[in-house]
Amino acid sequence: MIELTVEKPEDWWEVEALYDLCFAPGRTALSSYRLRNGVDPIRELCIIARDGDGILGGVIRNWPVKVGGKPAILLGPVAVHPTRQGEGLGATLMNEALVRAKAMGWERVMLVGDLPYYKRFGFSKLEGVVMPPPTNPDRVLGIELVDGAWDGVTGRVRRAL
Numbered sequence: 065m066i067e068l069t070v071e072k073p074e075d076w077w078e079v080e081a082l083y084d085l086c087f088a089p090g091r092t093a094l095s096s097y098r099l100r101n102g103v104d105p106i107r108e109l110c111i112i113a114r115d116g117d118g119i120l121g122g123v124i125r126n127w128p129v130k131v132g133g134k135p136a137i138l139l140g141p142v143a144v145h146p147t148r149q150g151e152g153l154g155a156t157l158m159n160e161a162l163v164r165a166k167a168m169g170w171e172r173v174m175l176v177g178d179l180p181y182y183k184r185f186g187f188s189k190l191e192g193v194v195m196p197p198p199t200n201p202d203r204v205l206g207i208e209l210v211d212g213a214w215d216g217v218t219g220r221v222r223r224a225l
Contacts, residue, residue: 065115066113066115066153066156067113067115067116068112068113068156068160069112069114070107070108070112071107071110071111075112078120079112079120079123079125082120082122082123082143083123083141085143085146086143087141087143091141094176095176095196095197095198095199096138096140096176096195096199098196098223099127099195099196099221099222099223100127100223102223103128103223103225105125105126105127106126106127106128106137106165106168109161109165110123110124110126111124111160111161111164113153120145121144121145121147122142122144122145122148122153122154122156122157123142123143123157124157124158125141125142126138126139126140126161126165127224128224129174129222129223129224130222130223130224131218131219131220131221131222132218133219134172135224136170136171136172136173136174136206137170137172137173138174138175138221139158139161139173140175140177142154142158144157155184155185158185162185162186162207162209165209166209166210170209171210172207172208172209172213172214173206173207174190174193174204174205174206174207174221175205175206176195176204176205177203177205179202179203179205182205185207186207187205187207188205188206188207189202189204189205190204190205190206190214191218192218192219193218193219193221195221196220196221
């Protein structure tokens with residue numbers, strides 16, 4: 065049994081430890097972290113997954129950004145504890161975040177990731193959307209939560225302040 069809840073302030077250290085475990089030690093040097101610095105995440109879209117014993121199995125966070133002056137969500141990071149990988153927990157967190165984002169009225173979501181993995185959720189390569197360097201443009205992906213939401217939206221991704 066997995067329970068999904070919104071991340072609370074007291075979960076912060078445990079969530080950060082999971083991110084440290086799942087990603088390289090220099091993860092905060094990535095370009096996506098520059099867009100997060102000094103910006104609060106979208107609390108309702110920071111979701112944690114715990115098992116029946118209360119053990120953290122996975123987490124997803126989401127951040128507001130601007131692309132071409134339009135609001136968007138920068139999805140991620142998403143992490144699943146190595147002992148829970150292969151159980152579909154990452155997909156559960158992704159789908160839940162997208163459903164909640166749409167219900168909140170968000171129109172577009174983007175991320176930096178591998179298209180072969182994220183296309184199953186509906187993501188595709190975003191043309192003309194530029195992440196801070198050094199981001200591979202082929203890894204800049206997006207999904208529309210409202211039809212046409214990415215139409216004509218191009219430019220640099222900027223922090224939402």
